Amino acid sequence: MSPGNSYFSRRANLYEPFLFNLYLERFEYWRDRDVQIINLYNVRPITQGIMKEVNPVQFNYVVEELKNYLGIGPSYKILLFPNQHSAYYTLFFSMMDLNDEIVTPAPVPYFLKQYAESLGLKLLYIETNMMDDYDLPYRKDVENKVNPRSKLFYYSVPSFSGSIVYPEETLERILFVCRNYYLYLAIDETLSHLLNNKGDYIAMHDIAIENERLIRILSPLKDFSMDEVTILLIHKALPERIDRITRDLFPISPYQLSFLDYFLKNYERIMAERREEMNLKRKIIEGFLEGREDISASISRATGSVFIRIPVPNTESFVEWLLTEYNRDKKTVFVAPATHFHSEDYEDNGEILIDYRYLDSEMLEEGFEILSDALDKYLGLKKED
Structure with missing residues (x-):
């Protein structure tokens, strides 16, 4: 593993899991053997007679369907969040400390400013302009921005602000900088299904194969006004604590799993209608x-x-x-x-x-x-x- 790949923020390392989850593996051990455990420390409410926890079988089924839909291999795992904010919060909280910097091309999505400021992070803007189709400047101009507090390079494809898509040469430039300076590379692909001439589109994950620091973000239902459930695709080499934070703080609901299941069964029709x-x-x-x-x-x-x-x-x-x-x-x-x-x-x-x-x-x-x-x-x- 490259130096710095195991970096985890100090505040995330201080995170203590919910008491129940300290014993979760033991609960699952007996559940798999059809042994009932009466939980006398049950702090989670029941809403209208329906438990908020999702069915593990349904959850695993949907995750496998998502892997097939996204075409990801065994080296990557899927984390599910109830909305975009919780996914970004977990990503930034886990990977970055106060005053760390996110290197990002401008124009940026406005929500990125809000999320960064709420967690005490700074955006390090790489300015672009319309005359150059908002393409990134030369590599040395990008590298001049990077400093020891820079921890992550972020962009969305196409950009939430302006529908910008980078050519392969620019993607190679981004990848080189991230590898050279041990930056995490986070890409939001929520709107990628809208790209025209998708045959001309080069995805970063097709270039950065098996990159342990590549993190893909996707809210597959949001553009269709169905739900805001959001996915983080991360490499299995990243710390397991991310799973724990996700499970503790941001569980998704059975209803969101049902929406995902419906989308995965009908996505070709849904996407065709949206593109039209x-x-x-x-x-x-x-x-x-x-x-x-x-x-x-x-x-x-x-x-x-x-x-x-x-x-x-x-x-x-x-x-x-x-x-x-x-x-x-x-x-x-x-x-x-x-x-x-x-x-x-x-x-x-x-x-x-x-x-x-x-x-x-x-x-x-x-x-x-x-x-x-x-x-x-x-x-x-x-x-x-």
Whole structure:
């Protein structure tokens, strides 16, 4: 094992398991032999007559189905969490200590800022830009950011902010940096099913084969508005204590297992319907962009969100105006200034983020009509000034 591969955060090493779980193996020993144990120290409630614990047989069955669905080998194990927050919390809590750093390309998903700050971690931004399709800079520019407090490299594919997908050359660059500096490599693949031309898509796990420090994150039901159950795929070489923290603090419910089971039996139909829906929305965005010569965007791989550059020098002021002074027939729109997805040093260059995954097509189309009208009026006001 490479130096540093066994690193576990100091706070995770101090974690004490629930009392019941200290004896869990003994409980399971007798349960497998059909011996009943009457638990006189039962601190978990019963809800509407149904125990909150999942059926171990059902759990193991769903885990095996997930392994087949994800195509993972015996070297990796699956941890199930009730939601995205609990998965990220366990990952960061287990691998990182206070003031440790997450190296991540900007633009970043906004929730990453929230999770990092809540655990006393810092984001180390690698700035990218629309002109280069948000690709990473040269390796030396990335390495110059890394320092002894850097513990993990993170990105999502496609990016939650802007649908960014990296080419194979960039993935090799990321992998080299992580190996050279013993960084964990965490990749959120929640939206990967939305990628167009998936034959052109290279997955990191196809390059970083048997990499002990590769951690894959996936919320397979979230994009379909079914549930937020989230998966961590980790190498078996990582400490067993992660399993214990997961089991103690974040058990999933039988209902979530049922949702997963349903999805795994019907995912081809569910995904096909979702892609058809997203392609329709993508055409609406393309129509909006074609109708205006004063805006630009990188939509070659847009799969749910896209950055649009508008001729406005201060997007914060524009959004404030949208929400306080403008309306068309009692309607206005909200867009997210790109500055919220970058470091504090990032200069506003007129970019806004549109995330249309959960908007229906009619509302999206109307929203762009209102945005176009608002831009015309705002630019007209600025000319008058």
